[in-house]
Amino acid sequence: MRRLGTGIGWRPAIADAVEAMAGIEWVEVVAENVCPGHLPDSLRRLRERGVAVVPHGVGLGLGGAERPDPVRLAALAERAEVLGSPLVTEHIAFVRAGGERTASDRLEAGHLLPVPRTREALAVLCENVRIAQDQLPVPLAVENIAALFSWPGEELTEGQFLYELADRTGVRLLIDVANLHTNHVNQGEDPAAALDALPLEALAYVHVAGGFERDGVWHDSHAHPVPEPVLAVLAELASRVRPPGVLLERDERFPSAAELEAEVAKIGRTVAAAVRAPAGAGARPGVVPASGAGRAAPSLPRAVDEAARTRLALGQTALLSALVAGTPAPEGFDRGRLRVQSRMLTAKRGSVVALLAPELPRILGDTYRPRFLRYAVGRPLTGGHRRDALAFALHTLRHDPPEGRVARRELRDWWIERSGRASLVGRPWARWARAARFALLGR
Secondary structure, three states: OOOOEEEEEOOHHHHHHHHHOOOOOEEEEEHHHOOOOOOOHHHHHHHHOOOEEEEEOOOOOOOOOOOOOHHHHHHHHHHHHHHOOOOEEEEOOEEEEEEHHHOEEEEEEEEEEOOOOOHHHHHHHHHHHHHHHHHOOOOEEEEOOOOOOOOOOOOOOHHHHHHHHHHHHOOEEEEEHHHHHHHHHHHOOOHHHHHHHOOHHHEEEEEEOOOEEEOOEEEOOOOOOOOHHHHHHHHHHHOOOOOOEEEEOOOOOOOOHHHHHHHHHHHHHHHHHHHHOOOOOOOOOOOOOOOOOOOOOOOOOOOOOHHHHHHHHHHHHHHHHHHHOOOOOOOOOOHHHHHHHHHHHHHHHHHHHHHHOOHHHHHHHHHHHHHHHHHHOOOOOOOOHHHHHHHHHHHHHHHOOOOOHHHHHHHHHHHHHHOOHHHHOOOOOHHHHHHHHHHHHOO
C-alpha cells in the first residue's frame, strides 16, 4: 500500500488553513461534494504541490440490500481519475432502503447506518464490494462506522466481520479509531479485540476524529477536539502496524488554523511514539493472529441469491422506517437507542438543509430548528436534501408561517425563485401566474 503520511480532511471552510499547514502530505475530500469539471482552486494548488487527494464517498450504501448504483459508481470513478487519486474510500453502511424490492416508498437516511453482522448480510456486502471494485479505476478501501445500536441476532464481532470482508474480497480497510471508541462506549465492544482480529496488512489508512459523551452515549460529532481515549486506540493500532496514512477529520465548528495544526501534530506524535514502543501482548506489528478467539474462519466467495437480498431489504426498510417515518420499532431492537438515533437523524437533516440553503435559517432565525423538527415528523427524506429544503419552505408557508410580513415575504420569494416559479415573471400571463402562486401558498 502506498504510504500517504499525515493528512487532514479538506473542507471549503478550512481550505486556506490546510494549504498553509506544514507537514500535510495528503488530503481527503467528500466525493459527492466535488464537481470534476470545477475543482476548487485550493485543491488544484495542493495537487500541483504533489499533495495526494483521496475521494471519500458517503452515498453508495455498499451495505444495502441493492447492488451498487452504476451512476453513483461511475461518478466516484470519475472523481478518482480527475483527482489522480491513489485509491477511493467508502463506508460499510446502508444509507437508503425501500423501493421496488419491498413494494414500499424509497427512504433516505441522510446518514450512515450499521449493517447486521450476520453471514447473510456479509455475503451481500461482499458481492456489492466486488461489483464496486470491478468498476473503479483504483483500489477501494472501506471504513467501519460508528454505531449507536446493534442488530438483534448478530453472528460476528466487528473484528470478525471486517476480517471476513477483507479475506473474501481483497478490499482494503480504512479503520476509524474514533468509531472503534464510539462502539466501545455505546455497545461495550473492546477496541483491542477488534484490532486483534483485523488483517492489518490490508490497512489503507486511519481516520481520527473527535466527539462527546452525553447521557452515556458517545456522539461521533467530527466537531470537537480528538479526546485522549481515541488517541489511545490510535496508539494501540500503531503498536501493531505502522499505518500507511493517518488523517484528522473535522466537519464543523472549526477551530483556528493553529489549533488544527497542533491537533494534526499531536496525532503524528501519538503514532510515532506507539511505533517505537513494544507491541501489545500477543501481537506483533503488522501480524494478524493465526487462529483463536476474535477471528472467524475465512470462507470462499459465493453468489448471493435474490431471496437473501430481499430478506435484508425488508429488515433495513423496517428499521429505517422506524427511524425516519415514525413506524413501530422492529422486534429485538433497543427502542431507547432507536429514539436517540431518530432524533440525531432529524437534527443532522436540518443541519444539512441549513448548509445547502443558508437563507432559511437567516430568514427564520432562532425558530428555524424547531420549525424544521416539526416539519420532519412523519415526513421522511425521499428525494435529497435540496428538494427537502423546498418542501420545508412550502410547508412552513402553508402551515407554520413565520411572524412578521418581511419574513413571510422573504421566505415566499425564496421558495418561488428556487422552485422555478420565478421564470413565470415577465410572461404575458404573469398576472395569472402571480394569482395562482398566491393561491397555492394560501396567501
